[in-house]
Amino acid sequence: MKELSPFELKDQLIKLADEAFKGEVLNAGRGNPNFLATLPRRVFNLIGKFAIEESEVSYSYLHNHIGGFPKKEGIYTRFLIFLRKEQCSAEANGILTYLSYIEDQIGLNIDDVLMEFVEAYLGSHYPTPPRMLVNTEIIVKKYLTKEMCQNKLDSDFDVFATEGGTAAMFYIFNSLATNKLIKPKDKIAIVTPIFTPYLEIPKLSEYDLDIIELQLDPKSDWQLPTSELEKLKDPSIKLLCLVNPSNPPSTKLSTETLLKLKKLVDEDRPDLMIITDDVYGTFSDNFVSCFGVIPKNTLLVYSFSKYFGATGWRLGTISISHDSIFDELLKTADDEVNNRYTIITPTPKTLSFIDRIVADSRAVGLNHTAGISTPQQLQMALFALNSLVDLNSYYKNSCKALIRNRCKLLYSSLGAHFEDNENVVSYYTLINVADIALELFDEKFAQWFKDNNKINDFLFALAKETGVVLLPGKGFGDTHPTLRVSLANLKEYQYEAIGKKTKQILKEFHTQYENSK
Template identity: 55%
Template sequence: MKKPIDYAQYANLSPFELKDNLIKLAQSHTDRIMLNAGRGNPNFLATWPRQAFFQLGLFAIEESEMSYSYLNEGVGGFPIRTGLTGRFEAFIRRNYNTPGVSFLGKAFSYIRDQLGLDENAFLQEMVEGILGCNYPVPDRMLHFSEEVIKSYVLQQMGAQGLKTDELDLFATEGGTAAMTYVFNSMKENGLINKGDKIAIGAPIFTPYLEIPSLNDYQLVEVLINADPQLEWQYPESELRKLEDPSIKAFFLVNPSNPPSVKIDDKSLQLIADIVKKRPDLIILTDDVYGTFADNFQSLFAICPKNTILVYSFSKYFGATGWRLGVIGLAHDNVIDKSISALPSKTKQILNKRYSSIVTEPDKLKFIDRLVADSRAVALNHTAGLSTPQQVQMVLFALCEMMDADQSYKSTLKNLIRRRDAALYQRLGSSKKRDINSVEYYTLIDLETICHELYGDDFAKWILTNKNPTELLFRIADEAGVVLLPGKGFAVQHPSARASLANLNEYQYAAIGSSLRKLAEEYYAEYTSKHKKK
């Protein structure tokens, strides 16, 4: 007889740690396939920029071998700059029909004709970068890589009103590294201190809830709760909490995780109005899912002086293993102003901290402090994202910017929406599509689904008699389906998060059928008990 599971032991686990226990249970049956809709690792990826990456690598190796062609021990050198562009163009013509090569030729043209960059210097940076034969210089981000990604970020974040020379980027090891660096540098530079209040837009990616409570920070969290009855928008009363002058910063994910809904225009404007009253408010917006949205506009576009932008290439390009992200900050920002206004004693401590890397540490910008802090300051000279990673990031960005018909984006959006429809159709729900939803994830609301299927009394019985964690373990054990608890993302109602990115359409239909079967079994239990009464 199977030993009953003590669900209380999992009460404090992060959803991503609970996931491992659910996977173990789902895999315990060898006669079926596990359907893991937990972690949001996409099962799609962009092929053209990857083809281009490997072809560029082959060209770069040829160039490297020219430097020591008299040797036969597999020794190469730095590419010879003289005539590099001519040899590259010959390589393109010679191999034009090879997958990835024509993309490189078009990208080279786009750099010159649309972005107005020096194509010769750009090519040199890309060739040396893909070889990884130099330290990243500048350490914050390679020069032309930053210029390309600036154009991409402004386009994708709906911030075309800003100029590329009005912001700086720091290339990081994905969005998670960006989060870690921002939290750490805000603490080190006296922007947040023990006991300070920070606002968090909920529901949200769990680390934003977990990091502030760590002993490293000990911050007081004020949740700004989105309302499912308002299609997961923030009510005005919740956003008005930001008017509290004791709140130092507002952290949010937009589009949200897990509701996968972008902030609507009304709420964006309200936040902008609040910032006018609170010009000292620091905003961190994590916009990794913004690329999936129609007509997306980031808070970075609305309140650039107050906003730290975090963006990752991981989800849209299927590049979680590449670890590619950026932190963006406008030249004119309140963060630098806040540091300059710190008490003189604090500034003296900070000046000592950064005195080994600049002669005037009090003038060091926050984004450069981020770079230094990412390597404990003393290793600032070896900071920076690896150069091959930066090259792949550039090729991803160029792929999207050159896609005039938005065919890649349309394909991904249709793919995800079909999966969403398949799940809910089999579940028996009449879920309606929200124009602000990107549907990368879906929140399966326990009360709403039970009400739709069997009425209000059954929904109330479920909430009273069944532990939501128990439901997750049961669906994992009986059907091999792995979902994450909404509670861990600060969802106020019992729910489960399913990623719509990492399985195929028929598998989401199977998840819907499994959930419907579980609901039917609970309804049979409910009717049986009520008949006895």
Template identity: 50%
Template sequence: MKSNHADYNSLSPFELKDLLIDAGSKNKKGNKLLNAGRGNPNFTCTIPRRAFHRLGLFAIEESEYSFSYLSSGIGGVPKHDGIVSRLEQYCIRNEEYLGISFIKKALSYIEDQLGIDREEFTKEIVEAILGCNYPVPPRMLALTEEVVKHYLIKEMGCNQKTNEFDLFAVEGGTAAMRYIFDSMKQNFILEKGDSVAIGVPAFTPYMEIPLLKNYSLNEIHIKSSEENGWQYTDEELNKLLDPNIKVFFCINPSNPASVKLDDRCLNKIAEIVSKHPDLIILTDDVYGTFANKFTSLFSVCPYNTILVYSYSKYFGATGWRLGTIAINKNNVIDDKIKKLNQLQHNELHDRYASLTKNVDELKFIDRLVADSRAVALNHTAGLSTPQQIQMLLFSIFSLMDVEDKYKTIVKTVIERRDSVLYKELGGSALTNNNIVGYYTLLDLVSIASKLYNKDYGEWIQNNINETDFIFNIAEKYGVVLLPGKGFGSDSASGRVSLANLNEVEYAMIGKVFKDELDYIYNNEYMKSSK
């Protein structure tokens, strides 16, 4: 059948989003716009935020105390002597406020459980939350890095010790990806024409980055499918044995399928790495905190893997732009740099000469920091210090939540939304230990086959354009989904974020999806069958 929106098929889903929102806001039924196209959660983690603002008020008092002889409105750098005692007294004076109890517990926890001196810790957080100094070290504040390492070890299922890897605090996961690709190019790890593999379906921009002119990489897809539980088959993973593939780019748990890699996949990738020891793995594990017993490739293949983690989704903090890059101290990229030819070494010496006399010993993660500020501005690099403190407080909150009460609540919220959505579609959501459910893909063919029959499903596959379907439910009902094929899915589908609307609204989305399939069945399929 003729498509009404064929011109949009080549657009990225996130470019299509604004057109769909515009169509949905003018929908024929006059319904409230339901935008399930973007994964910004409508829940936030409040206790660490309360603590952040209470600490901020204490830090301002400390600043004003330093310059108390001056007129009001002017403060100085907080005095270090006696600062812990003053913070404890501040907590006593303000114990009725939520967030104060958390601060008191955090001071006890970091000393008792992590072995961090509370005086040094208090000095760091008070000065940092004021933002009165540059980030020093620029890569990440020292004690903040130690706490975040413990958090990642807990949440990413890591078997590393904190002294085995380094962190770079960055402005969210997207900044992390940009920095990594740019530094790999600058350091001759990736050159134009090189092959990179990416697990699909995948977050669309990650598929677009390698194809940009400044990279011009050859992209190879490692495919997963609903039929295989959104896991990679051994046959697909064996593509990684090709020595020409320099990097395997993986989102785990996946986006949009929202499924974590199972043990078979993890073990198979480890086996492949043993045969292709130069392979670099870049894993984005932002949704790992929503999974049951999550294990990152960073733990399975530590020498080969760069971990990117963002606090955006789990803590409802997309606007904070909090992310980290983790790289083991002993890693494949540093070893690759050592093996570069003399001409390449000479060029890198010129690039990083302003940072150190011994460029050969400059670690890749420190090159990342420098490259993020075009090297010359390395001294002003680093994530803002108040951002780092909010990251620190989120981390401590999770570490102290030994019963995972917060995790249980947010997972339950998402699972309930998933359940009501699929109930309206005449079935139930798939459930197994690998499914995270932050997103889901509503497969047109699969759902049509279940609601009616296999013949109708096949007819949908051959006659209905995915983009048309997505636009139709926006224009008719005011529901915005993103097209699954735009994320590399082989089948026509709509991606639904289960994080950003209320439960009753997901029931409405399920009903709308079914209503449109009913309409097509009665007005197009049945007529074509006569």
């Protein structure tokens, strides 16, 4: 059982809970949100309706539902005529708002953008360029600069659209190894607790990396202590991986912590590569990514899955600065590394790391057909625009209020104190069972729970006796007896029930403790 990942363990817990509580399982073990952005989806369908009408003009004489390629000339004028039939619908107003923003705030040609959107919906061309559609990349860069960097970023960067954050993770590790930026037995630092695959992938035989864990401190608001940061001064550590805000503590790195990291990189480790996975950044207050503070050294992974309720769309991005340490390190790459890319460029030495990631994602030879589908890229652009035009953050504030209210209700029904502050995000929460045992009972019981490593027994009892499924914090690299609760996928009253049922099982363990004396 100890060898299972927390997600595989979750499947066993669900099976156990389902056997006892048919159809009444409260599964807070996965972070798939039960809320989503509707307007950009409405706009997607509206563009699709227009795109199909435009396509059907080409071969209308055949009367057989055969379409052709739309014509760019006058497309915006025809679109405005098309919108007259929509009678001020939410989606019609939405797309007009999006296009107005694009023209006024980004300065793109509306005919160019609309043509790209129409062709993207139809999916009638290979993604060109393979890395990302031209105007879509500009829009997404604007979004990432706003949401990840508070509109403050000193350097320009490129974006590669990927099949979600998970594909991004694979592509990055694959290209790091392929380009010998990491080699077997190299040391990499990982900030823990963290999304489990970041601990599992480096151990695979094709990477065989030595992991140095940097532990976040729950007693210091889940920040990275100076003593842990100091480990990065070791020049043999090639790479730092972090999820920010963290998963599962769900706390963003403070400005102070980020500045300490920047100081260390500037003064001691200018060669350090950093991967920051910031999928939950949009749920925090005034979020600033490591990418916004140390852009040269940082590769940014982002996914649209959680914020827009789009896990099924598979929409992720990889962003790398034009002046990156990854490209700088590649200047010393040997011929074996560079010759891999001679089939796509006569000057492989000048090929940037992000374009190598694109090529490697399709085994180089299929580079010309790389990239996610154009309909996916269209929906990504519309999600980004939905955020960009929301100047008063109505959508963001609603999402934040939703998960934070659930968190408060969970701890209230548990009868425990919840420490809230500006860095807490509350997409997940880690319930430290020993701390709750101390708060509700006494120190001896809390120590007994820790000394006897009761956390897995607690999880199975919770599933079997109450139908509640949670995950062990240990599976994410936490060293404390914690339970991870997703605050994104159930209704408010269900979190109240989880709190009460967790308290119920804790009382049973207290009885067990009393009987063991």
